[in-house]
Structure formats: structure tokens, C-alpha cells
Amino acid sequence: MSKVRNVFLLFSLFVFVTGASASTLQDIMKQRNLSEKDILAAAKTYQPSGRKDEFITFSSGGQSGQVIVYGVPSMRIYKYIGVFTPEPWQGYGYDNESKKVLEGGNFRGKKITWGDSHHPALTEKNGEYVGDYLFINDKANPRIAVIDLKDFETVQIVTNPIMKSEHGGAFVTPNSEYIIEATQYAAPLDDQWHPIEDYENSFRGALTMWKFDYDKGRINTDKSFSLELPPYMQDLSDAGKGVSNGWGFINSFNSEMYTGGIEKGLPPFEAGMSRNDNDYLHIFNWKILEKLAEDEKNYKIYNGHRVISMEAAIKAGALFLIPEPKSPHGVDVSPDGRFLIVCGKLDTHASVYDFNKIKGLIDKKEFIGKDPYGIPILDMKKTLHGQVELGLGPLHSSFVPEEGVLYTSLYVDSQIVKWDYKNLKVLDRINVHYNIGHVDAMEGKSAKPAGKYVIALNKLSIDRFNPVGPLHPQNHQLIDITGPKMELLYDMPIPLGEPHDVVTIAASKLKPKKTYDMGSDSRTGKPHPDATLAGSERIERNGKNVKVYATMVRSHINPEHITVNKGDVVTIVVTNLERAQDETHGFGVDGMNVHASVEPGKTASVTFVADQEGVFPYYCTEFCSALHLEMMGYLFVKDPDKKYEDIKKTQLKKMSQEELMAEYKKIIATNKATDDVIQSVVKYLKDNNYQKYSSIERLVVDALDQYGKIPEVKAKADDAYNKGNLDEAILWENQVWQYMVKTADVGLRAKNNLARTIATPMSDAAARGELAYLEGGCNGCHVIGQVSSGPDLTGSIWRTNEKWVWEFIKDPAPKYNEPYVKEYIDYFNLRMPNQNMSDKEVDDIVEYMKWIDENADLF
Template sequence: MATHLSKLTSLILGTSLMATVASAAIGGELQKVMKARGLTENDIIHAAKTYTPSGGRDEFIVFSSGGQSGQIIVYGVPSMKILKYIAVFTPEPWQGYGYDEDSKKILAQGKIRGKSITWGDTHHPALSETKGVYDGKWLIINDKANPRLAVIDLNDFETKQIVVNPVFKSEHGGSFFTPNSKHILEACQYAAPYDNNYHPIEEYKETYRGGVTVWSFDPKIGRIKPKDSFTIEMPPYMQDLSDAGKGASFGWGFTNSFNTEMYTGGIEVGMPPFEAGMSRNDTDFLHVYNWKKLYQLSKNKKNVKVVNGMKVIPMSVAVANNALFLIPEPKSPHGVDVSPDGEYITICGKLDTHASVFKWSKIKKLIDNHEYAGKDPYGIPILDMKKSLHGQVELGLGPLHNQYGKDWKNGEIYTSLYVDSQIVKWNYKTLKVLDKVNVHYNVGHLCSMEGKSADPQGEYVISLNKLAIDRFNPVGPLHPQNHQLIDIRGKKMDLLYDMPIPLGEPHQAVAIRASKLHPEVRYKMGTNPKTGKMHVGKTLAGQEKIVRKGNKVYIYGTLVRSHINPERVTVNKGDTVIFYLTNLERAEDETHGFTVDNYNVHGSLEPGETVELKFKADREGVFPYYCTEFCSALHLEMMGYLMVKDPNKKYVSAQKLKMKKMSKAELKAEYEKTVAVNNATDAVIQSVVKFLKENHYEKYPTVKALVEDALDQYGKIAEQKKKADEAVKKGDYEKAILFENMIWQYMVKTADVGIRAKDLLVKKVATKQSPAAAAGERAFGEGGCGGCHVIGKVSSGPDLTGVLLRHENAEKWVKDFIMNPASKYNDPYVKSMIDYFNLKMPNQHMSEEEVKNIIEYLKWVDENANLF
């Protein structure tokens, strides 16, 4: 076991040096953990492969549909840590989405025939491409329940646009970019009339239709252009998923279907159910269409009919222009995937055990030669299936979806098996199965790293399982979904990690290398993130004001640690209240929230952002408003009052509470005490500033940003000091104390950020820690030593800077004290410390290795004592 653990240690730590330092801990403590938790060595290897330490970064970012939540889930690989929920089709309170006016406008774009839709069923996310390769700029997601697409800007991970399909009543295969992101394919799902009129089901074949909408997209500004888009009319075959051709097949689109039987159900009148009637045929149809040619045809009014404002190209026009064809495919297919070079097209049928690989060059030859096997009832040419196929391979029960691997040129591909609950690795060129791995359970889609692009990255596959059953702690009848991470870097696939997804039913996911994403950490001051432009309500410091226009009251306010300006707003009952609020922070991650109690509004303001909140003051009373994001030590004080009075009501002032007033002498003493505290605080600030300057903080961008933020707060003190001094001249010590208190608040904010900057700078300029010293610092922190001892400061216990200089044979003395504190309680020096701090050093039960490392850490502290 020890030999195995030694090898395991080297694998986990990566270097022989680190392995030497940690060998004792790994050989001892790790064995204890493994035994206590019943872990195998393989479990530890899996943990090491997925572990991302604090401050570490993932290699890939995954965008997963949020299913019935209507949102998008963002998480990292290999850590499988959820990083964000992107609000898309439904309100999301934390981010204020649907609770401020600007996000309400985005949601309003998704109204259908004038009706607000407050839920969605997100299914297929798609990343924008340049020459078929993910470029990290835009993300599209569809809504199956309500045929809509949304555009998310990956510069700030915000939804910018929602577009409704005006002719489809539902869709499933929602968003598939063409290789240069100029167009997006969206396929209809359940066939229905294009218009909004009633049509009896008996007219299904005549008036119900399927189709594919080819949306025009501007990748420079990230917006869908409905007026430049069109829909290809298709038979009512229940179109499903799609993929855009690339490389050899560029300009063509591929959409599979089910219910070529055109069955219409009717169990209520004694007919067999849908699933029986829709699966009678041995094959369904793959739709093959030249969207590039059809796009040009759509520009001529003679080739289109307009329905609900959407240009529709009739089947007859598409057929007459040799732009629409059908190929028999395995029945009830659920996915069509074009290889990175565009030559091979893989399709799996849920009710078949085979994967079918079609070859574009064969299909194109049949098209060019007008070699058809027949026509469907609507006159669409049918190509011969056998002549279109490269071949078929038996994979297992319930094959669904495919993703390409890094070695795609040699045929590497992965397929999910729904019934068998497996992922299959196989070769789509040689048609041979290479490997299988069990998953838990009933996998739908799978996601490899950039596996739908022209440049698959390999490394991992994620199995998006519909069932979890026994995987996690029970949380009631509704279980989470289970995303399982699979390592595909070796010859055999290796299941690494189970990740519960507790938000809707994630349907499909896409992954992109993290290095391709470059989101902003702050906005230009006054930005409206929903438009990317300057907000009409942009307000800078000193511009705060309240403006009444009739029965509308506009509040132009600002938020900054730790106050909201203005702090008091009085309006009349019945007024419409509009808050324009700007977050003045420039420090990264200094978000402020804002709400008015009881009025169901909420805004989330990232640094530099401006939001608009609007509501009717329909209730009399006093309503606090406050910052909802814990932003600083004075967060609770960051508040104000909205006071709503009835203009038709006469108010009798309540009798003022009698208070004992301080004498002038007492006020003066209180003022002097306040000034003394401020002076002492300022002395601390100046010492920090001196340290920062002496150690050239400006060389380090992160430290520099913190210092600039601190100096911004400090720069506001002069104005408050001037007001305090003027009050003192007038003998108004009460007001002077208030202004001095405001000075103290600015000082606290300055000190808070300044000390953070100093601590960060210390790490930058201190001598590099040895591995042992680094391990000692971790042991110092994890062992609870920091609860009493703060390096460089006297806290609940003495400062340990220089402790190795206080005793003869100091290293042994310190070691003995840590290992057995009680043995030295009567030592005169220790006894004096116990009496002074009224605390005894507890036994933290450190190992000898940990104590040895802590001593190395204390040596490092002494080497850099001038920095603490």
C-alpha cells in the first residue's frame, strides 16, 4: 500500500521536490482519510484530476441549457464548479433580471402575440464561430416551449436580445450557427399552421407545416436581423435537430425528423397514441437544403410569401431551385452531426441500434446527377439511402447524440446510448467500436470540448444524464440531473466525477477553451449593459438630484461604499417613481444591489453600471431602501428612506421626543475625541501609504487598482473636513461631529482597501517561500493558529514576528511548545503572556512534519519582518 501511495503522491503533486516535502503527510494523513471515507486509490486519482485549488482556473467553460428554468448554467471543467446562472427567458432575482426596467425591456421582446411569457424551456446553446472554430464572442440559446432565440454577449455574459419566431408554434432544434456566424438554423418541432388561425386536425396534411428558419445574424454587433431572415417551408414531419455544413458541405443545412407517417393521434376518440402511430415507418427523413442559395432567393419577393411578417419560401420554390431534398434515415432520429471537415454526417435513431454515417460527396453526386429514388407527397426529391451512406455500425440500445474527438481526422467520435446508459467511443471512418463506459443514468446529450466545431479539443466528454437515482443525498421526490465528467485522454475512457445540476433539466451543453473568453470586469461609467450604450440615467458623483415632472419623480442617484445618495426621498401617493442609479465603484467585484422594501423592484449594479427602477408609489408609508449586496464593513448603514405621503391628507406632527441635550462643553469634548480617533486612523493609513510607495506598488496592476480605489475614497475627506471646520467656527459642534464621523467612514473604507493592497504587495515583494515554508503557512492557517496570532500585529495572542529570536535553542523551544503547550505553562515568559492575554496556548495536535514546516514559515516571516 505504501508503495502505491508513493507513486500516487508523485502523480498528484507532480514534482519530486513536492513529493519529498509531502511524503509524510501523504503516507500518513492520506491513508487516514482514505480509510475513514472508504476511498480507493482510483478515487484519489480522480479527485486529483478534477481538483482546482483556490484561485486556480479551469481549462474549459461549459454553457449548459437550464431546461425548464429558462436560463443557462455556466460551469468549469475539470473542476465542475458552477460559476454562474445567465438570466435569459425568465426573471432571475439575484441579478435583478426582470425587476429593473432595462431587463424588463429584454424580456418584453419575448412576448408572443402580445402575451408576456414568464417561463422558458432552454434546449440548445450554440457558440459563435469564425471559420467553423468557436471564437468566444456570442452565445445563442433557444426556447422549445415558446419558439424564441436569445443572444448572450460573452463580453459580460448578459442577454442582449430575444427574438420570437412568428410562424412556428414550437421548436426543439433551436440554434445552430453556420461556420462564420452569419446565419442561425432553427427547426420547427411540432407541425402547426403558420398563421394564427384555427385549422382542424383533419386538415393536417394540407395546412399544418414544419420548417427551418434561417436567421440572419450580424457577428460584429451580435444581433439577429429578422427582416433579413426567412423560413423554408417543409412538410409536417416534425423536424428535430440540425447542423450546418462546413468545409466540403458549407452552404448546406441538415435537419432530421420524426413522424413521416404524419400521424395525428386521438386516444380520446379510441385511436392509438402518438408514440404508436409515429413509429410505424422503418425510416424517417433527413432534410438536406441549400440555405445559402435559398437566402439569395429570399431577397426576391417573387420567391416568398409573407406570414406574420416572416418571409417564407414555399416547398415548390425550394424544389424548383434544386435546394431541398430528403434522405431516408434511421427511424425516430435525434441528432445530426457534421464532421469537422464537412464530409461525414452521423445520425442515430433512438429506435435503432445503429449509427448511420452518410457521406457528403455521395449525396452531392446524387444531387448533381438528379438521381432520385422518388418523391414524397409534397414533391420533394428523395435520395437513395444506401447510395448516400458511408456505412452503419451497431453501437447499442438507444443511440442519440454524437460529439467529435481531437483525433477526428482518423475517425474519433463519441455517442450517447440512452437505454444502455453508456458513452461509446468509435470510429466513424472504419465503423468500429473502440470503447464503452457506463454512466448513471439515461444519458441524453453529451458534450465534448469544442466537439461540434471544426477544431475539437478532446480531453473530456460530459455525459448529460436524465436520471440520478442513487448518486446523491436524497432531497425529495425531485432529483437533480447528473452531469458526469469523463476523461478521454487515454486509450480507455475514465469516469471522473458526478455533478448534480439542481436547476431545471439541462438538455444540451457546449464547451469552449477558457482562454478564448475575455469578459469585462467593469463597465465604463454609466453603461446600460442591456444595450451596451451610455444609460440615459447616468449619474456621476455630485450630480445626484431629485426632479419632479408632474406626477413623475426622477431620482438620479449613486451607490458607492457605503452610502446611497440621496438618502431621503419624499413623494406623493400615486406618483410614478423612477430611480436612475449608478454604481460609482471601479474596484473589481464591488457589486451593489438596490431595492425599495415592499415594492417588488431590485437592481444589481456591477461597477460602472446604471440601472432604472420604476414603480408607482401606490401605498402611503415609510419604506427603507438599501444595498442588497454585502459590500463593505458598513453595509448595513448603506440605506435610505422613501417616504410616501397622501397629498389629500392633513398630517399632524407627532410630538417630538424629549431628549437630554449635551452641553456645549460636552459636545466640544466629543468633537475632540472624534478628531483624535480620525487622526489615529489617518496615521495608520499614512503608514500603509508609505509602505506601498516604498515598495513601488505601481509595478503591480492588481495592487495598483486597489490603491487607486483606496485613494479615491481618501480624496473625499477634504470636502468633509472643510465642512467640519466651518461648523466649528460657528460653534456648531453637533454638526462638526457628524462631518467628522463621515470622515471616519471614508477612512475606514480607505484603510480596508489599503490594507488589502498592502497584504497583496507583501506577497509580491517578499522573498520566495520554500516548499516547506509554504506548507508551514498552510499548516499555520489550517491549524487555527491565526485565530490568536496575526503576523505583524498583536491580536488575541502575541505577534510571532521574531519569535525565533526570543529563546535559546529557539527552534527546539518553539517545537516543544507547539507539540505540548502545557509543559511550558509555568515557564516565566509563557506565564506572563498567559496573564497578559488571559489565554492559554491550546494543543492543536500538530504532527512533527507540520511543526517543522511552521518553523520554516516563521523563518520566512523573520526574513521579511520589515514587510509586516
């Protein structure tokens, strides 16, 4: 019985059990003109809400310079990763931390704002994919990027110091020792002008072996090196594995070394570069090369980078050539490392080389000659396992678990061919839409392919999707390969660049973070030096440089007012105090061209010149809560060369005498209340012998210095009042209040520090609890000893009990409707969020709250 019939039997059973309309499915099929095959394909890719994909695909973003992440079999796009070009949603290229990463990709000192990302590659161990890091190359500006898969962020870009163009990257050696990058279009390795007439002498190809430090997750440029190659237009690369481990392979085109000149009346490149019947497959031994790179007699230095000469590599037995069909476009190494698959775009055949035969000829030094640069050439026939006629325009191949089976793309025929490279026979083929480039089976370039699906990366879509103008999306098609025949399941439009190639890994191998450790710099993986916890927000000025230490937590930014002078260089450092996953905040300042994505626990910063006078709102750019729109503040930019009218004075001029008297009495009452607070603080400090503690005594001295300025100003206020000048009296009383506020601020800090000093010593658990409390952003709503935007926590355990408090911190939602909690929710118009604390963290926070209650009289 067919799978389709099984689907319909299950549907019939559903109808019988539920009483649903028997014609529902058939009606939908008829209305939408769907076949039984369509329904089955949809069922194979459909993911019910909450169900996750089995595989994750990383696709190059082509001319966008980015990486696209999507799932298989659903083909749902999950993320665009900013790599070589700015990406606003993530703040990539707009915050300081990511700008520093992008600056690593400056080409010859020049800022590059676009890239042509091509070939993604995953870290490997023993040739198997490991989901720790992803690498990708930039064809347009020879660069390699490192993406940390703990958070799917680009953490490093290195620029090739000798290449002007590349295509053969990024490819990884079996234990991620090196990332391979090979040139595309030959050019001088130095940065000097050379005439095209000197092509064979001055122009060169190259191979770069980028050393990857796995422990640090970064490329070590000092331990990286390159190999000089002939100007043959090297193309794609692959690293050997298994029996060929330690070797690498690069194909090429333009063995003719044709130099073009269509503007001079000469044949174009496409004619001159395809005259020969064969081009060259390059064979190199990177283990020998890394030893050569240790001896300065084997290399030259270009732009501070070691380049091993062809002569040294040839002499050491590290470089060879084999003829291959003309205009090839890729070399793919079989999972066991024995067979190399090469396809020529202008040949209908795929060529299967046997590495054992290659190595045998090398060991015997059996060559058919040398190229013009002295590189030994092996006999093509003696290295071949065989050839298979596949069709027009064979390009790339990908492997599956089935012995000897692989899938190859046919560009001209718009097909994928399934064939046996050991027994040299075609097994199946399927049409794709249209002009396929790369093809990828699940983990299909690793030592242990997973099979199940193949992705066709089609260059054209033409009639597949709704028209969106002359620039069409490209089409990634998902193909089921579990049955005897390939079955097309899904057409997926890709609207970002030309997605040149993909790499796919089992989703179970990826272990990304859910949140950052509090105060992390996501680009370095280390604590951010300017991370700010709740209560440490501040604004610091150093000449024209203003630095703001800010925090974000649902639903406010602290501080909410920032005043600077026109011409100031302003840096705002923002820490997201959330611990709950997916509670990302964004930070943007209107009109300043800065943006940061600040995920839970992350610290990011933006810098700009406040070059225009005015008022500029800043806000959370990520819709994060019901009060998201209220999560904002104002940047005030004043012109230091202007004299501004006192707004309070302006307002007072509009008041009647009665209104002025009311305002005066109001400010007098406010000052009296503020002074009462100050006097209570002074009494507390004196009663607890503050002078015994030098650090607290210094704070008290500062506070008293502010307080000591009040009598002179108060005398001016009283004098104005006695003369009947109420508006001036109010202004002077406002100045009194300013001094009182400063006094109270410093005095309260002194009081709090003294309370901490004389309080019962904290247990280790309570100390850990306080840290979890601060890192969790609890301090954003709760202030110990005071009612803030949330209730004072002092006495919380006494008011309920320890078990209740523990449960509430762990998961507050079930208690929202309890009368005790509902009363607080209604009063503060806020609900306690779930900060996803671990059991251990909750235990520690309860101990911290018990310590607070023990010392309640001090707070």
C-alpha cells in the same frame, strides 16, 4: 509504473521530507472507503485555490429558462445567466433594462414567464468556436436569445413569428452568418384555427434562418427569413462546414403524418409515429435560400416575416430528403464537414452519410422519387458511408481531434460509445448513470475539437446523490478520454431545470470585461442616457412622475431620503461609481418588487408605483463592505389627501420653557452661522465680478430670490418671540433656515462655477484627471475645498509630495499604517479603497490635483 503508483510515491516523498504521518492518506482512504482510483480521479479534477479551469461549459437550464456556466475539469458552477425567465440575483426581469430584453420574447403579445432552454451555441469563425456571443433556443415558446460574453448577460430575445413549437435551434453557420431554428411539432404557420383533419394541408414545419449582425451583436429580424417544410415533426439541426459549407441538415420523425386521438379510441401518437421503417433527413442549401428571400415571388408574408414556399425551394434546388432510421434524434456534422452522423432511438445502429455522395446525386439529379409535397428523395444506400451497431438507444455524438473518432450516447443502455466513423468500428464504451441524453467533448461540434474530456448529460441520477425528495437532480458526469480507456472522474448534480445540452469552449478564448465603462447600460452596450456621476444626484418631478438620479459607492447611496406622494410613478436610476472589480452593489426597495444588480460602472433603473402610504427602506442588496448594513436610505410615501401633523411642532409641545429657550437659541445660532456662509459667498461673488458671466448671474438671481423671502418670515418669528410664543418662534426660525439652505445651495453652486470660470485653464491631462476622479467615485468621499466623509484634497501634494500621492492612488493599502494615513483613517473611520486606476489615469489625476493646488485660493 501506473499513475496511481506515482501518486503514492510522491506522497511517500512528501512524508519523508516533511515528517508527516505516514498513515495520513491511508487513514483517510480507509475512513472514507476510497480506492486508489478514487484518489486519482479526485486529483484530476481538484483545483487548488486560485487555479482556474481550462474549459468553460455553457449548459441549458431546461425548464428554468436559464443558462448554467461551469468549469472543466473542476465542475464548479460559476453562474446562472438569466435568459428567458426572471433571475432575481442579477435583477433580471426586475430592472427596467432587462425587462425591455424580456419583452422582446413576448409570444403573440403575451408576457411569458417561463422557458425551456435547450441547445446553446457559440459564435463561430471558419467553423471554430469564438467566445464573443452565445445563443440558445426556447423549445416551449419558439425564441432565440443572444448572450453577450463580454459580461455574460442576455442582450436580445427574438420570438419566431410563425412557429408554435421548435427544437432544432440554436445552431450556427460556420461564420456566424445565421442562427438556425427548426420546428418540432407541426402547426399552421398562420395564427388561425385549423381542424386536425386538415393536417396535411394546413399544418407545416418550418426552418428559420436568423441573420446575425456580428458588428452589432444582435439578430437582424428584417434580414431573417424562413422556409416552409412538410408536417414531419422536424427535430435537431446542424450546419455544414468545410466541404458542406452552405448546406444544412435537419432530421425528423412522423413521416407517417399521424395525428393521434387517444381520447377518441385511436392509437396514441407514440404508436402511430413509429410505424414506418424510416423518417426523413432534410437537406437544404441556405445560400440559395437567402437569394430566394430577395424576390417576393418566392415567399409569403406571415406576421411581417418572409416564408419561402417549398415549391420555390424545390425549383431552385435548395431542398431534398434522404430516408433515415426511424425516430432519429440528431444529426452531427464531422469537423471537416464531409460526414453526417444520424442515430435512431429505435435502431441500434448509427448511420454515417457521406456528403460527397449526397452532393454527387444532387448534381446528377438522381432521385428515387418525391414525397407528397414534391421534395426530391435521395437513395439512402447510395448516400451512406456505412452503419455501425452501437447498442440500444443511440442519440447524440461529439467529435475529438483523433482522426475519424467520435463519442455517441446510448440512452437505453446508459453508455457512451467511442467509435471510428470512417472505419466503422467500435473502440470503447463506458457505463454512465443513467439514461444519457446529449454528450459533449470539449469544442466537440467545431471544426477543431479539443478532446481531453467528455461530459455525459444524464437524465436520471436515482442513487447517485443524497435524496432531496421525488424531484431528483440530474447528473453531469465528467469522463477522461486521454487514455486508451475512458475513465469516469466526477458526478455533478445539476439542481436547476433539465439541463438538456451543453457547449464547451477553451477558457482562454473568453475575454469578459472586469468592470463596465462608467455609466454603461449593460443590455445595450452603450452609455446609459440617465447615467449619474457623483455630484449630479437629484430628484426631478413631472406631475405624478418622479425620477431619482442616484449613485452607489462604498458605503452609501445618494440620496438617502426620497419623498413621494401615494400614486406617484417612481423611477430610480442607479449608477455604481466603483471602478474596482467585483465591487458589485445591488439595489432593492422593500415591498416594491424591484431589484437591480449594479456592477462597477453600470447604470440600471427600476420603476414602480408608490401605491401604499408608508416608509420603505431601500438598501444595497450585495454585501459589499464592512459598512454594508449602513448602505441604505428611506422612501417616504405620503398620502396627498391627508393632513399630517407637523412633527417638529409635536416635539416642541413636549418641551419645557427652558428646553424651548435652548432650542430657540440653538436655531438662532445655526441661522447666524448659515448667514455668515451666505455673506462670505456673496462677498466672493462680488469681489470676482460675477455679473460679467450670464450663467452665474442667473444662479445668483435665483439665490437672492430665496434670500429675499427671509425678512417676512423672520418678522413673524420675532413677533412670536416677543409674544412669548417660543414654540411658534422656533417653527418660523426653522422656515428661515430652510430659505437660507436653499440660498446657500444655489450660491455655493454659483461660487463653484465662478471659481471654475476664472481658474487657471486646465491642461488636457488635468481635464482627463478630473473625469477619472468623477467616474472613479472619488467625489463620493472628497469634496474640493471642504471636509466631507473624507479629507479635502486641496494641498494634498503640498502636504506630502507628488510621488507619494501617485503611489497612494495606485495602491493605497501599503500606506495604511503610515502615521499620516492612519491619523486620517482613525478620524474618518474609512480607508481609501483601491479603485484599480491605470498608470495613465493616476498620472492624470495627479495633474488634476496640482491644478487644484494652483487655484486653492478660489476654492
